[in-house]
Amino acid sequence: MFFILNFEIMTFTVTILGSSSATPTSHRNPTSLLVNMNHKYFLVDCGEGTQMQLRRYKIKIQKIKHIFISHLHGDHFFGLIGLMSTFHLLGRDEELHIYANPDLQQIIDLQLKVSLTELAYPVIYHPTNAGKSEVIYEDDKNLVKTFPLIHTVPTTGFLFYEKTRLRKIKKDFLHKEEVPFDMIPKIKSGADFISEDGKIFKNEEITISPPLPRSFAYCSDTAYNESMIEHITNSDLIYHEATFMEDMKAVAAEKQHSTAAQAAEIAKQAKVDKLIIGHFSARYKELDKLYAEATAIFPETLLANDGEVFKVGGYQ
Amino acid sequence: MFFILNFEIMTFTVTILGSSSATPTSHRNPTSLLVNMNHKYFLVDCGEGTQMQLRRYKIKIQKIKHIFISHLHGDHFFGLIGLMSTFHLLGRDEELHIYANPDLQQIIDLQLKVSLTELAYPVIYHPTNAGKSEVIYEDDKNLVKTFPLIHTVPTTGFLFYEKTRLRKIKKDFLHKEEVPFDMIPKIKSGADFISEDGKIFKNEEITISPPLPRSFAYCSDTAYNESMIEHITNSDLIYHEATFMEDMKAVAAEKQHSTAAQAAEIAKQAKVDKLIIGHFSARYKELDKLYAEATAIFPETLLANDGEVFKVGGYQ
Numbered sequence: 367m368f369f370i371l372n373f374e375i376m377t378f379t380v381t382i383l384g385s386s387s388a389t390p391t392s393h394r395n396p397t398s399l400l401v402n403m404n405h406k407y408f409l410v411d412c413g414e415g416t417q418m419q420l421r422r423y424k425i426k427i428q429k430i431k432h433i434f435i436s437h438l439h440g441d442h443f444f445g446l447i448g449l450m451s452t453f454h455l456l457g458r459d460e461e462l463h464i465y466a467n468p469d470l471q472q473i474i475d476l477q478l479k480v481s482l483t484e485l486a487y488p489v490i491y492h493p494t495n496a497g498k499s500e501v502i503y504e505d506d507k508n509l510v511k512t513f514p515l516i517h518t519v520p521t522t523g524f525l526f527y528e529k530t531r532l533r534k535i536k537k538d539f540l541h542k543e544e545v546p547f548d549m550i551p552k553i554k555s556g557a558d559f560i561s562e563d564g565k566i567f568k569n570e571e572i573t574i575s576p577p578l579p580r581s582f583a584y585c586s587d588t589a590y591n592e593s594m595i596e597h598i599t600n601s602d603l604i605y606h607e608a609t610f611m612e613d614m615k616a617v618a619a620e621k622q623h624s625t626a627a628q629a630a631e632i633a634k635q636a637k638v639d640k641l642i643i644g645h646f647s648a649r650y651k652e653l654d655k656l657y658a659e660a661t662a663i664f665p666e667t668l669l670a671n672d673g674e675v676f677k678v679g680g681y682q
Numbered sequence: 683m684f685f686i687l688n689f690e691i692m693t694f695t696v697t698i699l700g701s702s703s704a705t706p707t708s709h710r711n712p713t714s715l716l717v718n719m720n721h722k723y724f725l726v727d728c729g730e731g732t733q734m735q736l737r738r739y740k741i742k743i744q745k746i747k748h749i750f751i752s753h754l755h756g757d758h759f760f761g762l763i764g765l766m767s768t769f770h771l772l773g774r775d776e777e778l779h780i781y782a783n784p785d786l787q788q789i790i791d792l793q794l795k796v797s798l799t800e801l802a803y804p805v806i807y808h809p810t811n812a813g814k815s816e817v818i819y820e821d822d823k824n825l826v827k828t829f830p831l832i833h834t835v836p837t838t839g840f841l842f843y844e845k846t847r848l849r850k851i852k853k854d855f856l857h858k859e860e861v862p863f864d865m866i867p868k869i870k871s872g873a874d875f876i877s878e879d880g881k882i883f884k885n886e887e888i889t890i891s892p893p894l895p896r897s898f899a900y901c902s903d904t905a906y907n908e909s910m911i912e913h914i915t916n917s918d919l920i921y922h923e924a925t926f927m928e929d930m931k932a933v934a935a936e937k938q939h940s941t942a943a944q945a946a947e948i949a950k951q952a953k954v955d956k957l958i959i960g961h962f963s964a965r966y967k968e969l970d971k972l973y974a975e976a977t978a979i980f981p982e983t984l985l986a987n988d989g990e991v992f993k994v995g996g997y998q
Contacts, residue, residue: 388767388768388771389767389768389771389772390733390734390737390768391737392737392738395734396764414730414731414733414734414760414761414764415730415731415734417706417730418706418711418730418731421706421707421708422708438796438797439797440763440764440767440793440797440799441764441767444730444760444763444764444767444793445730447756447760448712448730448756448757448760451704451705451756451757451760452704452705452706455704455705456705467796469796470796472792472796473789473792473793473796476788476789476792477756477760477789480754480783480785480786480788480789480835481754481755481756481835482834482835483756518798519796519797519798
């Protein structure tokens with residue numbers, strides 16, 4: 367029992383379900399991605415066809431309990447009602463939590479009303495406020511925080527981050543000493559251990575440092591926006607939209623989108639480890655030039671492709 | 683000019699875009715099909731992912747000017763708002779006509795409102811009335827008529843049929859005689875022709891009979907319903923839902939769907955030439971038994987598969 371607690375696998379991955387911008391292409395669905403954070407499944411945005419993508423990539427959809435919608439442009443939420451209907455038809459009874467602009471609930475409710483559908487499971491809406499940064503989700507290991515983006519409608523980014531991790535108890539100590547169950551979390555939190563015969567074990571002798579907490583930031587859709595940097599600094603991984611190339615900088619600004627170079631500039635200033643760019647305009651059949659523009663500024667740039675899985679941090 | 687008018691190709695095909703019922707599978711999208719009727723593109727139902735299917739099968743989406751929605755269950759219309767958005771983003775300015783239950787407009791309008799989208803093209807809604815049969819579309823060659831189906835929400839079937847065709851003028855007559863342009867449609871409609879020197883050409887000598895007008899009927903979703911037979915009798919082709927097999931007849935009745943055998947029974951009684959069955963429950967991985975149940979009653983049964991194209995009638 368102790369060993370399972372002590373050496374559990376701490377998965378933290380991001381699976382791209384859609385990497386196109388407003389219109390889908392033959393290889394790219396509209397925006398969606400799945401964050402698997404310590405075995406909790408968080409769906410982020412839900413463009414049309416997301417349920418088909420989840421099926422294609424063999425992701426167990428009923429494990430999704432929390433869905434985060436960045437803003438109410440169709441390419442980020444038109445697939446939600448279909449996914450919710452499928453949950454219902456597959457007999458779901460577990461709660462579904464949706465974090466989104468409050469207008470979303472009206473849209474969902476109206477569609478359920480006209481189709482005379484009463485969902486068999488509870489849906490809990492958590493309204494987001496695009497004007498400020500706030501923690502909107504918390505469990506024993508994970509936190510999710512919003513931060514404001516700059517776009518043509520109210521839009522939030524999401525930061526997924528681990529709480530400070532507990533220290534790890536050394537294996538050989540657990541083998542040699544009889545440690546009462548209730549002492550385990552105390553030792554993991556930094557307490558010394560005194561055995562029944564009065565021997566004192568200093569915490570630093572019987573534990574090792576925890577891995578650093580990891581974080582992933584989702585920044586889509588947004589104009590070039592330095593004010594987000596404070597929220598995403600030092601992240602292990604960020605996803606930042608890169609709808610256009612630099613020659614369309616003026617169009618990007620007008621539509622409140624970013625270029626690949628601008629995404630790279632944000633990553634560089636925020637001192638993140640790695641940057642995924644996505645939300646590509648359908649005009650780009652090949653991405654090599656767009657990729658070159660980003661890597662010239664931030665070499666650790668990765669291209670989003672539907673179905674690709676990225677690890678967050680190095681502790682897996 | 684005369685020859686083009688006289689010998690134009692009269693295409694009439696049905697392309698399956700989605701053949702699954704409520705939940706999509708890895709090979710079957712939710713319901714949609716495209717009717718190409720004398721080069722007019724009619725989209726019938728528009729489940730989630732229909733725009734991706736249109737792209738996959740290389741169908742020019744901007745040729746779609748008329749969309750018919752049978753009822754407001756999500757698997758028949760959740761893809762409409764995405765397709766409409768894509769029309770907009772691709773710069774459409776031509777009218778789009780939507781034939782559907784009047785509640786659909788509310789759903790579309792609300793989604794456009796929250797995303798601050800003003801479509802660049804006009805949308806004309808034509809409310810359907812599921813309580814009666816009526817002609818809802820007409821042009822010089824084609825007609826579309828609704829007919830009532832029996833389902834858990836108001837649902838209409840659609841009959842696509844050609845008007846009585848004009849007679850064809852014989853080639854050698856047009857080669858030999860100088861026929862004024864305004865006489866062509868009169869001769870095609872049955873008039874005799876009198877040449878400048880007073881010679882009378884009887885219509886039956888200078889024309890040949892037109893091909894028979896063709897028709898395609900779309901019957902999804904519906905409980906077993908003999909009252910639809912009068913509307914689809916003698917059709918060249920019908921599409922009838924076949925959600926279940928005969929061992930689930932009671933479930934089919936409860937959910938107001940049909941079994942494969944019931945679809946075949948309707949086709950048989952309506953004396954149609956061919957029947958396509960589709961809208962299969964996701965529980966059926968293989969369709970051979972379902973197909974066997976239908977063909978035992980109506981041998982000219984075809985299985986719907988996404989991407990398949992069926993010809994209507996034999997004059998192409």
